[in-house]
Amino acid sequence: MSSFFNDIKEERIYKFFSGGKWVKSSSGNLIDVLSPIDNSLVGKLQAVTEDEVDEILEQAKRAQKKWANFHLEDRAAILKKAAELLRTYCDEITEIKVLEIAKTINSAKSSVLRSADIIDYTANQMNIFNAPYDLAGGDFSPKAKNKNAHITREPLGVVLAISPFNYPINLAVTKIAPALLAGNSVVVKGPTQGSICTAMLIEIFNKAGVVPGAISFVSGHGATIGDYLVGSKYIDMINFTGSTDVGKNIAIKAGFKPLLLEMGGKDAALVFDDADLDLAAEEIVEGAFSYAGQRCTAIKRVLAHRDICNELTKKIIEQVKEKYGIVGDPRLIETQMGPVISLRQAEYIEAMVKEAIGEGAKILLGGARRGNYIDAVVLGEVTTKMRIAWEEQFAPVLPIISCKDEEEMISLHNQSQYGLGASIFTEDKAKAYEVALRLEAGVVQINAKSERFPDSFPFLGVKDSGLGTQGIRWSIEAMTRIKSVVENKS
Ligand code: NAP
Helix, strand or coil, X not given: CCHHHHHHEECCEECXXXXXXXXXXXXXXXXXXXCCCCCCEEEEEXXXXXXXXXXXXXXXXXXXXXXXHCCHHHHHHHHHHHHHHHHHCHHHHHHHHHHHHCCCHHHHHHHHHHHHHHHHXXXXXXXXXXCCEEEEHHHCCXXXXXXXXXXXXXXXXXXXXXXXXXXXXXXXXXXXXXXHHCCCEEEEECCCCCHHHHHHHHHHHXXXXXXXXXXXXXXCCHHXXXXXXXXXXXXXXXXXXXXXXXXXXXXXXXXXXCEEEECCCCCEEEECCCCCHXXXXXXXXXXXXXXXXXXXXXXXXXXXXXXXXXXXXXXXXXXXXXXXXXXXXXXXXHCCCCXXXXXXXXXXXXXXXXXXXXXXXXXXXXXXXXXXXXXXXXXXXXXXXXXXXXXXXXXXXXXXXXXXXXXXXXXXXXXXXXXXXXXXXXXXXXXXXXXXXXXXXXXXXXCCCCCCXXXXXXXXXXXXXXXXXXXXXXXXXXXXXXXXXXXXXX
């Protein structure tokens, strides 16, 4: 690691970041971060104590006032500097990220570069603040003709940003950059598996010139320190991405705080009988298996019209064989799918697949497991009685359900507790649009896999998939509030 990151660690022991300083916890408790690739030690994290959390948050509260007093242009310039530094140190961050969360090199690198683009784009959104607007009361009622409202936007205060393991840089940046531009201070709780590269990201913002205390970093198991953080009186807003269970727990423990929650999903690909099946198969395979299916918007079920189900399944299998290796294939790490994040997760998914087999599903491809490496699994003859049809697998497993018609596909889609993304494959664009409006999902793609891209588009989940809207502009709006000053003309 280059000298740029000297302060964040001693040997392989990483520190937390409080009041503009990298410090060790008084607890003396350290958490091992082991690589999912081979179980080797990547580094150790501090398990921060409740007192240390208080200290971080008090400093964040004080620093927020100072940071908000910076000119908007100056905050934007610091963000741009952070984007530049992120590009400069991209390879180093990528290297750690690959070890920590077992992303392929290309995908780890491209998401760091994408994060730099997000920061730049965010810094260019100053018009959201520069354009306060006036409302004339007389437009509503003649009785209000003497009243004019002058409406501006102001920061919420201290934002707690909690990110998941699968995009530790990207999903931290989508919270940090809009929060900072708006004049909030940010306290980042990184995922335990992914906290080392998160620490590197925090140092990027620090060295770019964010005032001490306006960005901080907490390490420690969410299960241990999470409730305390979330419930703190110093936190003014929580911006969380992760599982539905944890998100719901946060909503309960947070008390009266604004929340932005991005949670789990069970994104479906609906394939109609008039679809381009080559395109559908290609998109589905990419959507279901990249990063071993550990993406919120991974395609987690296929609802296929029964007239094309067999042909589509054949094409999906061909594509998987072509793109993904088998267990033990050395290409897995470099160019292919990679392992799932932990042995526990691998065992969980294996049990879910076995249960489905017991109930009549058929493994059409894959299914072998060695440790936390799982062959891409294509699962046919899946019925709605099976858990795999409804539960989020977060793994390289694709259940295919044959449906008698489009109405059944729409109905099965909407019976899910989740509603993150969905995709519709059909040659009939008008019908696709009509169906898209009937799907209970935040984002619907036509003839493409579901994904969270581009970051300037709104992104949201409905039902158990989320609360509120992300996307650069919407994230800024969510982390600010309106101030209305009413002038009364005499
Ligand atoms: P997770 O277990 O819910 O963890 C997410 C984050 O919450 C981690 O930083 C975790 O810290 C922290 N956490 C855990 N318990 C907490 C508590 N009691 N209070 C506060 N924070 C707590 O999720 P994950 O396994 O990292 O990520 C996979 C899940 O995220 C999937 O369900 C996926 O669909 C979802 N996801 C959703 C989106 C979206 O945009 N909707 C995007 C990506 C991922 P520790 O790591 O220390 O436990």
